[in-house]
Amino acid sequence: MPTSVFSQLDKSLHEHLSDLMRLAAKADDRTAISLARAELPRMVTALKALLDEHTPDENGRCPTCRTRRFSRRLPSPCRAYLAAHLCLTITRDEPRATRSDQASSRRHGHLRSAG
Ligand SMILES: [Zn+2]
Structure with missing residues (x-):
């Protein structure tokens, strides 16, 4: 080909x-x-365009990815959304969020507790 x-x-x-x-x-x-x-600014614009396609609905499901059979039952944001979220919100100083990191827990708690 x-x-x-x-x-x-x-x-x-x-x-x-x-x-x-x-x-x-x-x-x-x-x-x-x-x-x-x-x-x-170009990167942010590109990322926003992608995230617009993968923003979770009120049930946490991606309106784009949920039409695919394999992801139909996943009750969480899709991989594209989670990947973007994790890449952007986890800083280099904190490669992993810890329980003692109160600020991080507060920021990300809504995602972690949803699963
Ligand atoms: Zn998606």
Whole structure:
């Protein structure tokens, strides 16, 4: 099968993301600041667009993913939503939320207690 348009799109997207990760880690401060100002709003916009598709309803179910048979019975936010939530809300100082971390527990308690 020839390389599809979609796989080419996917490849360029991942290359772009890899470039961002590399620059964020290794570029000098001035470049990093410019990068953040230029790219952060775009990343947030992209993430919001994705989350709009996967926002849990009042029962915690994803209106997009619940139409698939395998996830129909899951009474929790979908993996896409949880992955975004965990990636964004767990800081590097706290790789795992602990019981002693009251601030974190308060912020994430609604998700943890739902399961
Ligand atoms: Zn979903």
